[in-house]
Amino acid sequence: MKTITTEEELRAEIGHPGKLAEHKVIAHIDQHCREFIAKSPFLIMSTSNNKGMCDSSPRGDSPGFVYVLDEKHVVIPERPGNRRADSILNIFENPHAGLLFLIPGLEETLRINGKASITSDSNLLNLFEVQGKLPKVAIVIEVEECFIHCAKALKRSSMWQPATWEDKENLPSPAKMMASHAKLPEYTEKAVNESLAESYTKRMY
Template sequence: MINFSSMAITSEDALREIAGIPHEHVVKKTISRLDEHCKKFIAMSPLLFLSTSNADGKCDVSPRGDSPSEILILNDHQFVIPDRPGNRRLDSILNMMSNPHIGLVFLIPGLDEVLRINGKATIIKDEEILSKMSLKGKSPLLGIGVDVEECFIHCSRALNKSSVWKPDTWQSKDTLPAMLEIFFDHLKINGIEVKR
C-alpha cells in the first residue's frame, strides 16, 4: 500500500504555490440565490449528481435522473428534488439526516457547462408539495428540500475534454463492462452466490 500522507499537501499556502490564485471573475461568479438563468438550467436538466456526507464525513455521490422540470422551484432560495422509489439503500437520505450540507451538479445533454449548487437539505413529507411532482399519477415518496447557499456555472473543460456528448468518441457496446456480471461478481466477493 502507498502511504499517501508522506506526499500530502497540507496547507492552503502550499497548495496556492502549486495551483495559483483564482481570477476575480472566477471568485465573483458565485451567487447566493436562484436567478432566472439558474431556474431555467434546473428546469432543462434531466440529470443531476447529489453529493452528501454523514456526520462522520463518509461521502457519497448519487446520480438522480428524471424528466426535465420535475424539480419544483419554490422561490429564489428553495427548491425540492423528488425522491422516487429506488433500491431502498437510502445512502443520500441517511447522510442528509445526520449532515444537511449537500453539493449538486446539474447537467443538460449537449451542453459542456454545468450548474453547481451548494446548500442545506431537509427530507420532507408534504403531500401538497409532493403532489406537484407526480409522475404517471404517482407522487414521490419523499422530497429533498434544498435551501440554496451558492450557485455558479462551472466551465466546460471537464465535459469538453471527455467528449462525453460526442457519440463518435464512445466505446462500442460490446467492449463496455457487463454490469450484471460486475453485480454478481461483487456479490460473490461478499459471500453471496447467485444462480444464473
C-alpha cells in the same frame, strides 16, 4: 509520495482564482438558474455523514424534474430505487449537500450547494406525480451557493460526442459486477440481469 496539506502549499502550485471565478457565486436561484434547472434532466447529489464518509448519487427524470420552490429552495423527488437511501441517511446526520446539474449537449454545468432536509408534505409531493404515482418523500435544498462551472472537464472527456463512445459490447457489465460483489449464490449474472430488467420496466415510478 509528496503530500500537500495546506492552502499555502496548494496556491504555490496552482495559483489563485481569477476575478470572474471569485465573483460568479450567488446565494439564490435567479432567472438564469431557473432556466438551466428547467432544461436539466440529470443531476448528481453529493452528501456525507457525520464521520465525513461521502456519497454521490445520480438523479434523473424528464427535464425540469427538480422544482424551484422559490429563490432559496429547490425540491428533488425521491423516485423508487433500491431503498438503501444513502443520501437521505447522510442528510439526517449532516444536512450539507452539493448538486451538479447537467444538460445533454451543454458542456458547462450548474452547481448548487446548500442545506438539505427531507419532506413528506403532500402539497409538494403532488407536484411530482408521474403515471399516477407520487414519490413517498422529497429532498429540499436551501440554497447557499449557486454558480456555473466551466466546460473544461466535459471538453476533455468528450462526454457529449457520440463518436468517442465505446461500442456497447465493450462496456463493463453492471450485472456481472453486482453478482461478483454481492457473492450471493442465488444472484448469478443472469439473475441480476433479470432483476434489473424487471425493475427498469415495472418500478420506475
